[in-house]
Amino acid sequence: MNEFNNINLDDNNNYSKKTRKNTFGKVTAFLMAMVMVSGGSIAVYRQFTESPVSAVTETEEQVSDRKSSLSAETVSLINTGNNSGTALTTEEVVQKVLPSVVGVESEFTVTSNNNGYYYGFGMPTTSVATGTGTGVVITEDGYIVTNAHVIYDSEYGAGLSEKITVHMSDDNSYDAEVIGYDTDCDLAVLKIDATGLTSAEFGDSDSLMLGESVIAIGNPLGFDLKNTVTSGIVSGLNRNITINDKAMNLIQTDTAINSGNSGGPLINKYGQVIGINSSKMSASYGEASIEGIGFAIPSNETSKIIDDLMSYGYVTGKPQLGISCQDVTENVSRMYNMPVGVYITEVSAGSASEKAGLQSGDIITAVDGMEVSTAEELNAQKNTHSAGDTITVTYVRNGNEKTTEITLDEIKK
Numbered sequence: 377m378n379e380f381n382n383i384n385l386d387d388n389n390n391y392s393k394k395t396r397k398n399t400f401g402k403v404t405a406f407l408m409a410m411v412m413v414s415g416g417s418i419a420v421y422r423q424f425t426e427s428p429v430s431a432v433t434e435t436e437e438q439v440s441d442r443k444s445s446l447s448a449e450t451v452s453l454i455n456t457g458n459n460s461g462t463a464l465t466t467e468e469v470v471q472k473v474l475p476s477v478v479g480v481e482s483e484f485t486v487t488s489n490n491n492g493y494y495y496g497f498g499m500p501t502t503s504v505a506t507g508t509g510t511g512v513v514i515t516e517d518g519y520i521v522t523n524a525h526v527i528y529d530s531e532y533g534a535g536l537s538e539k540i541t542v543h544m545s546d547d548n549s550y551d552a553e554v555i556g557y558d559t560d561c562d563l564a565v566l567k568i569d570a571t572g573l574t575s576a577e578f579g580d581s582d583s584l585m586l587g588e589s590v591i592a593i594g595n596p597l598g599f600d601l602k603n604t605v606t607s608g609i610v611s612g613l614n615r616n617i618t619i620n621d622k623a624m625n626l627i628q629t630d631t632a633i634n635s636g637n638s639g640g641p642l643i644n645k646y647g648q649v650i651g652i653n654s655s656k657m658s659a660s661y662g663e664a665s666i667e668g669i670g671f672a673i674p675s676n677e678t679s680k681i682i683d684d685l686m687s688y689g690y691v692t693g694k695p696q697l698g699i700s701c702q703d704v705t706e707n708v709s710r711m712y713n714m715p716v717g718v719y720i721t722e723v724s725a726g727s728a729s730e731k732a733g734l735q736s737g738d739i740i741t742a743v744d745g746m747e748v749s750t751a752e753e754l755n756a757q758k759n760t761h762s763a764g765d766t767i768t769v770t771y772v773r774n775g776n777e778k779t780t781e782i783t784l785d786e787i788k789k
Contacts, residue, residue: 463645469591470605472647476513476576477593478520479543479602480552480566480639481506482527484534505534510594510640511542511566512576512649514682518550518568521682522639523654524557527564542568543599556685560622560694562654563678564639565685576641579648581627581674584610592631592653594640606632608668617671619655623756625677627651630668642672650675693762695784698727703750704739715772716749717741732782734771741777742770758784 464472486505509526513519520542527537540552550568557564588610595602612628629642633653642651651672658666684691700722709716718740723730734740742748743757744767761767763786770779 461646464647466591466607469643469645469647470593473576473591473593473641473643473649474603475545475574477545477603477640478511478513479595479599480509480511480520480522480526481541481543481599482509482537483539484529484537486532486534508595508598508636509638510636510653512639512641512652513573514565514575514578516571516573516575518570518573519555519686520552520566520568521652521678522564522566523652524559524562524564525654526639527554527566528557528559530559540566542566543602544570544573545603556689558681558685558691561677561681561691562619562622562624562673563652563681563685565682576649577647578675578679579644579646579650581650581676584613584627584644584650586610586613589645590629590631590650591643592629592633592637592640593643594633594637594653596632596634596636598636601636608632611669615671617655623759624654624671625674626654626671627674629670629672631670632668633670648675652678690788692786693764694787695758695761695763695765696728696787697754697758697782698724698729698785699734701740701751701754715739715741717772718748718751718754720771728782728785732769732780734769734780734782735773738771738773740769740771744768745770763787 484505484507485502487500487502507526507529509522511520511522511526514521527540529535529537536554536557540554542550542552544550548570550570552566552568555565555567586609589607590610591605591607593603593605596604608629608631610627611630615626615628617624617626627642627650629651631642633640633656637653640653641649642653644650651674653670653672655671657669681691699720702719702721704714704717704719706716708714720729720734720736720738720740722736723734740748740754743754746757748754748757758767761784763784766781766783768779768781770777772778
């Protein structure tokens with residue numbers, strides 16, 4: 377019996393686990409308890425029957441015009457500043473940041489085979505699903521940052537939202553264009569046709585201290601509770617958390633964040649955005665009840681990603697190998713007399729791996745001298761590098777151990 381885990385690396389070198397043995401331990405339970413906190417989770421969408429609306433997209437000419445008109449001054453507005461000056465009261469912090477907080481409403485087309493039958497056969501049905509989240513104005517001319525999972529659904533396969541509406545604090549609403557998004561980083565940049573907006577000031581997340589007071593503003597559970605303000609402290613720094621197979625370095629906070637808060641600001645005592653709220657622990661962890669464990673993407677990391685999304689439409693420097701692969705578990709190793717490692721099932725034409733001489737059937741066992749036994753470990757080693765870096769890969773072919781150097785390609789999308 378083939379016990380391969382059936383792990384495929386896509387163009388981003390992210391892998392999707394189609395089947396997996398039940399080896400859950402405490403760490404796995406912790407990771408499984410992590411959830412994104414957008415109202416954009418289709419599980420809480422309000423279902424509609426109207427026909428889907430057209431997607432808001434840019435033509436190639438519009439993209440070119442936008443990039444050429446994007447000035448260095450505009451991009452520099454989102455660079456992180458220093459946490460300095462006189463601390464503000466809670467009321468002053470809210471008054472300063474609230475005009476920069478917006479609501480983000482996303483519509484998706486959802487296809488289901490669970491409803492409707494015709495002569496005994498299940499007939500697919502489609503409906504429009506709506507979810508809500510939060511965003512932060514980053515330039516006065518209408519650029520807004522939010523979480524990628526607010527406008528892109530991967531859990532149910534709905535993909536990119538077909539209509540995105542930004543709701544301002546003054547109750548005006550605008551259709552939004554997607555300038556760029558990255559599901560690995562869980563960030564997206566939107567653009568609305570508006571000027572004279574109040575842009576948020578970004579602070580230095582590297583200067584945060586444990587126990588420092590922070591505030592969140594967002595739209596929990598939708599717009600009926602829009603602009604909800606909650607407060608707490610920085611509970612942890614540099615938390616390495618894996619959510620949906622994506623490793624993230626996050627700020628931990630006990631500030632209350634709930635569905636609909638995704639993409640909203642985590643704010644320091646100077647009224648500066650030092651994080652973008654993105655995830656929380658779910659209601660239970662084993663038999664324990666969970667309260668007040670939320671996470672935000674640090675502003676220093678956010679700033680570079682936003683710059684890339686505004687300038688290029690994607691995050692630059694992300695490396696890829698260009699392979700599909702499967703884990704060789706210890707059981708498979710014993711059954712087929714193969715080394716434990718990562719079995720290459722396909723090498724993309726023209727990819728970095730093909731140029732380095734890797735072939736289908738090779739089994740990767742180490743990267744830069746560090747043993748790898750799973751695709752997750754291989755991906756983690758790869759992601760410590762940037763596109764253009766060279767790594768040394770150890771692999772086994774026909775029972776013979778070999779090494780090769782691979783210059784990593786850049787993901788451009």
